[in-house]
Amino acid sequence: MGKRIKKYRLRKGYSISRLAEESGIAKSYISFLERDQRKNPSVETLKKLSGVLNIPLELLMVDEERESVLEVLDDDWLRLIKEAKESGVSKEEVKNYIRFIQYNKWNDQLKRK
Numbered sequence: 001m002g003k004r005i006k007k008y009r010l011r012k013g014y015s016i017s018r019l020a021e022e023s024g025i026a027k028s029y030i031s032f033l034e035r036d037q038r039k040n041p042s043v044e045t046l047k048k049l050s051g052v053l054n055i056p057l058e059l060l061m062v063d064e065e066r067e068s069v070l071e072v073l074d075d076d077w078l079r080l081i082k083e084a085k086e087s088g089v090s091k092e093e094v095k096n097y098i099r100f101i102q103y104n105k106w107n108d109q110l111k112r113k
Contacts, residue, residue, distance in 0.1 A: 002036040004060055008053045011033075023048040 011017050016034070020027035025048055032038040043057075050057040056075065085092065 001039070001041075001060060002034045005030070005049060005053075006034040008055050012053055014053075017047070018069070019052060022052045025049065 005103055009016070014022075016027050016030050019025075020030050023030075025045060029038065029045075030049075033041055046060050047057055056078075059071070
């Protein structure tokens with residue numbers, strides 16, 4: 001988790017001091033987290049950090065494989081997927097829709113030639 005905090009802090013261009021100031025979390029504690037000397041920060045601490053870093057809280061709480069998926073999916077995609085699932089849309093239906101869109105694009109390209 002510490003590496004992810006550091007990665008997103010650096011990506012945002014923040015120093016530890018600035019992250020500490022904006023999140024209200026002690027600079028020393030953030031440093032401990034980033035160096036994995038503290039392994040279990042509270043959810044409240046993670047919420048503060050993710051808020052300042054402008055990333056979903058989940059990015060700080062998941063393993064590396066899931067992190068890569070979440071990085072690709074912004075909040076709009078996540079909401080859309082959740083809405084589809086809650087509406088009873090199956091994975092197979094989504095796959096079929098993607099194939100349909102791909103076919104239409106391919107067909108449009110053929111018509112232009």
